[in-house]
Amino acid sequence: xxxxxxxxxxxxxxxxxxxxxxxxxxxxxxxxxxxxxxxxxxxxxxxxxxxxxxxxxxxxxxxxxxxxxxxxxxxxxxxxxxxxxxxxxxxxxxxxxxxxxxxxxxxxxxxxxxxxxxxxxxxxxxxxxxxxxxxxxxxxxxxxxxxxxxxxxxxxxxxxxxxxxxxxxxxxxxxxxxxxxxxxxxxxxxxxxxxxxxxxxxxxxxxxxxxxxxxxxxxxxxxxxxxxxxxxxxxxxxxxxxxxxxxxxxxxxxxxxxx
Ligand code: COA
Numbered sequence: 500x501x502x503x504x505x506x507x508x509x510x511x512x513x514x515x516x517x518x519x520x521x522x523x524x525x526x527x528x529x530x531x532x533x534x535x536x537x538x539x540x541x542x543x544x545x546x547x548x549x550x551x552x553x554x555x556x557x558x559x560x561x562x563x564x565x566x567x568x569x570x571x572x573x574x575x576x577x578x579x580x581x582x583x584x585x586x587x588x589x590x591x592x593x594x595x596x597x598x599x600x601x602x603x604x605x606x607x608x609x610x611x612x613x614x615x616x617x618x619x620x621x622x623x624x625x626x627x628x629x630x631x632x633x634x635x636x637x638x639x640x641x642x643x644x645x646x647x648x649x650x651x652x653x654x655x656x657x658x659x660x661x662x663x664x665x666x667x668x669x670x671x672x673x674x675x676x677x678x679x680x681x682x683x684x685x686x687x688x689x690x691x692x693x694x695x696x697x698x699x700x701x702x703x704x705x706x707x708x709x710x711x712x713x714x715x716x717x718x719x720x721x722x723x724x725x726x727x728x729x730x731x732x733x734x735x736x737x738x739x740x741x742x743x744x745x746x747x748x749x750x751x752x753x754x755x756x757x758x
Contacts, residue, residue, distance in 0.1 A: 615646040
């Protein structure tokens with residue numbers, strides 16, 4: 500694995516972990532973090548030994564406290580149009596392998612947006628979510644105005660964005676922003692268990708299931724179902740489908756290959 504300046508990466512048990520590592524800045528995302536995240540994603544994409552990616556933050560206080568406000572001060576209209584963080588989050592959402600945000604503290608602004616671009620969000624009890632950008636007289640610009648509304652509904656999203664109100668892990672779970680809240684003790688181990696459940700499934704099925712849900716969510720149901728049918732047709736011809744169904748009949752664990 501390469502070494503990065505602002506993130507830590509590791510691979511164990513087929514789980515690739517990316518830790519945003521600027522604890523003195525509450526893991527705020529600066530240009531370098533964006534570059535490092537892109538490079539790490541490219542590396543994990545090519546690595547057949549990685550089946551699931553977990554994002555988390557260094558230290559106990561923050562997942563990611565948003566874009567680096569020091570850098571934000573210098574941003575121009577052209578930077579806004581280039582929308583590098585928005586594009587990075589789009590690439591995370593589209594990433595071929597499943598992604599989990601292990602939210603272990605503040606997930607604010609771009610940090611909340613990073614979590615929302617992952618497939619699954621698991622929060623520790625001390626997690627806090629919010630989109631405080633309007634307080635800086637900007638708006639959530641890395642997908643936040645769109646993804647939050649899609650995840651929790653338009654009314655709740657507008658309320659959170661206009662007021663900048665921070666919510667705790669329990670409220671985030673109540674509105675469907677996170678799927679689970681787990682104790683801080685053993686947090687990462689619990690996240691790894693969820694990753695392990697995904698890793699035990701057929702890798703091609705996992706990949707195509709993600710594609711079908713993602714694509715279907717952005718279109719009408721009938722078009723989504725066409726994607727579903729085509730994905731299923733591909734899976735019906737796969738070696739892993741033969742293995743999965745044979746293993747069930749033979750009462751043994753499947754040995755999937757298709758990553
Ligand atoms: N960008 C740059 N630096 C940040 C930062 C950010 N988004 N968030 C925190 N920091 C820095 C602080 O400036 C501070 O630096 P200092 O030690 O040199 O003073 C350090 O991280 C610790 O922050 P502090 O506010 O003292 O920690 P806290 O635990 O009391 O509060 C937060 C944590 C996350 C609630 C608070 O830092 C905060 O509100 N950050 C900004 C969040 C935000 O608006 N994000 C959206 C940006 S678009």
